[in-house]
Amino acid sequence: MKSSGGRVSAIDLNIADQATPSEPRVAKLLGLELVRFTCAMAVLVWHYHHFAMVGDGAAMYGAHQPLEWLLYPFYHFGLFGVQVFWCISGFIFYWKYADPLAARRVEPKRFFFLRFSRLYPLHFATLLLVAALQPIYTALTGHAFVFEENSATRFVLQLFLADQWAGSHAMSFNGPIWSVSAEVFVYVGFFLLLRSFGKTPWLIVGAVGASLASLWSGAISPALICGGYFFAGGAAAQWLASDRCRQRPVEARWFALAIVALCLAAAPFLDLGREDSDVLATWLMVLVPPTLLLAAQDWRHLERYQRQIQAAGNLTYSTYLIHFPLQLAVAIAALASGIALPVGEAWFLIAYLAAAIIIGRIVFVRFEAPAQAMIRAATLTKRARATA
Secondary structure, three states: OEOHHHOEOOOOOOOOOOOOOOOOOHHHHHHHHHHHHHHHHHHHHHHHHHHHHOEOHHHHOHHHOOOHHHHHHHHHHHHHHHHHHHHHHHHHHHHHHHHHHHOOOOOHHHHHHHHHHHHHHHHHHHHHHHHHHHHHHHHHHOOOOOOOOOOHHHHHHHHOOOOOOOOOOOOOOOHHHHHHHHHHHHHHHHHHHHHHHOOOHHHHHHHHHHHHHHHHHOOOOHHHHHHHHHHHHHHHHHHHHOHHHHHOHHHHHHHHHHHHHHHHHHHHHOOOOOOOOHHHHHHHHHHHHHHHHHHOOOOHHHHHHHHHHHHHHHOHHHHHHHHHHHHHHHHHHHHHHOOOEOOOOHHHHHHHHHHHHHHHHHHHHHHHHHHHHHHHHHHHHHHHHHHO
């Protein structure tokens, strides 16, 4: 879907602009937009500790963190915003693509260019930006900023978004792109599997099972783990689109709410304290899908804020990819000027988040959306005309 002026649709910028019979009203997905934006902010707060490399490290941990009383969940669990992103992508892709793919109505080239135009331009730009800035920081300090695996090999893998396809590797260059690399691999699997086997629930069972096996065995594969969350999100979309859910929507909501309540009630009795806990990752895989189902309900009272919510949702990818280059640029400026960053002050945290949001908005409007429209006009429009 596209809005006026060639800009990308309101729902998810990871969604192809191809409507299906099951496509919900815009208002029904505004709740997902809010979840997406919240998760993006959670990741930005989680990565705030990167400034410890050029500021007072003691002010970056525990009760000393700025606004820790307010942002406690983000400081301690913000990294799991990535898993929620994966689930949301699975939800949206299943909602929009499951029927067309099962019926083989989506051409591989169309699917590729929709994904490429959405993900690659900003990834390529931020990759080059970080590759240019890291040598400056290294010249000032003798080491790289946060992510040190910045070899030529890693750069080539990053160029093809292939950094996390074969096993788990240390983050490199614009580190947060690791989650997108894993998701690109899952996109390919999703496309091929749905075209080959249709909407069989065994695909979801197999993907979630493989993901959990990777988690619990210790043989961590980001692509497999991403696939588990992605297809778990797809299960929520299938549930929402099912005849039973349509015929008994109130019952479905109460059932989803009961699962969420049980997960939250069980949390104090589980080993959720460690960031790398297999139990925590499994718990999230159970908790997030019904939460997304609840968020995807037709919350009509959100319609009055539709433009604002859509604008916030549109910032998700740009803020996610530009926040590390922003941190790196600020670190270089601080070192070059000899200014000690007041990282323990609330105003500095707020300024960092505000800068990421403002720059993210500018990047989306001036670069991301135009680049996407240009690529689609040069590929998909031409193909459509040739076919006609």
